[in-house]
Amino acid sequence: MPVSSTGVPKARKPRPSRARGLRTTTGCLTCRRRRVKCDEQRPRCATCAKSARECLYSLPTDSPAGATSNASDSVQSPTSSGQGDASTSVTSPAPLRRPMASDIDPQLFANSPELLFDSPSTVGHSLPSPNSAPLAYYDLLAEDAINNIDRYNLNLDLDRTSFSRRQSPVEEETTIDPQLHSQRRGEEIVPWYEQWNSTDTIPLTEDELVIFQHYVGVIGPILDLNDPSKQFTTTVPSMAVHNVGLLKSLLAVSARHMALINAPQLHQLNLNGQAPGSNNNSSTHLATPLIQLATQYYYETLHYLSKNLLYPSYSKSREIISTSILISTYEMWDAEGQYSNGAWERHLRGIFWIQRSQNNNGECKDPLRRAAWWQWIRQDIWVAFREGRRVLTIWRPTKRLMDLSPDELALRVVYICGRCVDFAANEKKYDINTRIEQGGKLLQALDDWYRALPPAFHPIHRGSLPEPGALFSPIWIHPPSYAAAIQTFHFARIIALINQPSLGGIDEFRVRQRFLDESVETVCGIAVMHQGKDLPSAMVNFQAVYAAGLCVQNPVKQTAILKLLERTLDITKFPPKTLLNDLANYWRAEL
Structure with a gap:
């Protein structure tokens, strides 16, 4: 221990503990919470990317009130009054940052658990810069x-070398492609920054x-x-x-x-x-x-x-x-x-x-x-x-289900469907209990969405079986966009159910089978109703019918679904009918 000139030992200056005084005030919140080094890369630091964790940054305290941002990796924090689009934005030069889930008004997610899911991590660390x-x-x-x-x-009639982009940018005002140069209309010309029109x-x-x-x-x-x-x-x-x-x-x-x-x-x-x-x-x-x-x-x-x-x-x-x-x-x-x-x-x-x-x-x-x-x-x-990969988005919606219009609800289920596809991706890196919990959250999100639907999404008509031996009664939902939303809902639910592990039990099996049967009946009923009448709807129907086939074991129903899918592909002409072979091969592999 050092001593003073009087020979009295000097008291050592107390050193802050690593848990408190030495903790850095920079870096992402995830690394700071884990007390590990952070390189502060955005939108995802290398440490979080390596460990497949969500990379979050805190909001600055000096952001101007009322500023808004639509950046795809920002989460807006609404007030408890229910205004879901009120937000605090980060202005230059500060980077875009997101609040921790615990800092967000919990009422935002009361009926939207899918908003709390971690963003996909497969692409976040390898993005090109906005300019490139x-x-x-x-x-x-x-x-x-x-x-x-x-x-x-x-x-x-094109030069192959024309596909090689130029190596250095040039002045935009003077070198726009000559064939696109703006033409005068009287005395008015298009501003230089739109001369490509x-x-x-x-x-x-x-x-x-x-x-x-x-x-x-x-x-x-x-x-x-x-x-x-x-x-x-x-x-x-x-x-x-x-x-x-x-x-x-x-x-x-x-x-x-x-x-x-x-x-x-x-x-x-x-x-x-x-x-x-x-x-x-x-x-x-x-x-x-x-x-x-x-x-x-x-x-x-x-x-x-x-x-x-x-x-x-x-x-x-x-x-x-x-x-x-x-x-x-x-x-x-x-x-x-x-x-x-x-x-x-x-x-x-x-x-x-x-x-x-x-x-x-x-x-x-x-x-x-x-x-x-x-x-x-x-x-x-x-x-x-x-x-079998994850969907290429790291954006998460900010609006509550209760604040969405019917048309916005029809879109929200597309987002939830994407999260179900993420769940089904071939990235089995979680234990069975975690997978069960993740699947439960997805099914809860789908159920919350379904319960939030207004009457316009309910069937206008349920018909009788169209012909002897038919298995699926027509279901008419109008407008077609709402029918497509219901098809997407059942597609997502089927994907979540067949990919969620089960700990067994007859009661759980019965509930799961009842949901799958209900989805198959609805998907095929809507597809039968639209058969040959609505090409835009058919582009959604073929996906839902294919998913319905994945959870059917009865050979009679399998044959009916295969015929329905073939007739739907006759309308869409996409994808090729090799999709029928894929479904048949899937059934054979399960025998």
Whole structure:
């Protein structure tokens, strides 16, 4: 011990305990609570990513009151008065942070336990930065585009090198693609930051008009099934005639779908047997001129992106997010049943990056961005389910069930369904008790959602069996978006029930079987009612019918479900009928 000049030992200065005085005041709350080192990376530090824990940061105390944010990884903290959209936001230069669950008004979650679930951790630590997200997305598109040119021996009228993005950005005001330069309308010109749009309407050929009308009449309603504002039917077409890239993607997805369903408008097209730039030696994948034309539009969209994605104003625009959804929808119909090995699954991940870079989520104030987010996650849920992976979102809703409108309720179940797919993913890293608890929370969330539904979601009509020997009575729920919500609810419940472990017991078995039987009857009843009448609904029905088949052991019912699924796929033309073989193989494997 040190001594003073008088020889009296000096009292050692007390050292703060590690549990208190030495604890750092920086880092995420999770690491601080665990008393481990944190590198403070956002949105997820390396320590939390490695240990698969949720990474949370506290809210700063000096945030301006009343500020709002729609960042996809922020959680708004409503007051106890029930105003679910009141929030405190973080302003620059402070990073976006989230409160701990214990700091949030518990009344927010009284009827919404799904809001407290941990966010998926599979992608949070590997995100590109907001500035590089559009370029990372384009790199995925361009890589697959070049590979497909070789794979299908395409002779498209495009330079292969045009798919290589430029290495350094240039001044946006002077170097916008010349063909997109804004035109004067009297004395008014488009601001420089929107020069990737044309002020004049882009002219359409006769063939393009037919394809455009198919989009408005068929594709738009499919994408807008759960959107009362009909953004993809009304807003996107009006934007497309002023933006080359969006127009090309619209024509690509519409032409691809027309070829897929053998649309009656085909006879109106004057394709002269070949599409522009096509090669007679192309693969049978491009057997029809219309598919070749759709492919041409698709590559022209990529060519447009290669020239414009470096411009920050375009990469943050509504046009790029609309274009990316249409590209993804084109790839959905072009996937031929492939997921992990196809462009569709890869590019859904790229759209996730774009959504994150724009802070888009399911509660955006901009109706188009909000609609694009919901359409994207609907596609990703199906791919994630088929691939046994988790859904690519780390956003969580902030509104209480009691504060949602009927249309918002119809969307909320899509989010809960995504969490059920997460639960079913092939990441069995929890013990059986934890899995049982997680499944119970999901089932409680689904039950809370169902009990919050207004009468508009109840069946208008329950019919009798349509024919002798039929097993499923038609169930009519109107409007179709509410019927789709009920189908999604039962799809999610089936997935949660068949993936939740059980400790056994006859009573538990009976309850579970009763729920599964009820879901099968409802799913198939709605699908029978819509049979051949509603293409947008059929795009939801086939998923629910397939899930219903997963929990049926009776051979007679299996045969009936297989026939119903086949008739539904005859309407949707997606996915291929190999899905029937997958279901039959699943049944055989259980014997």
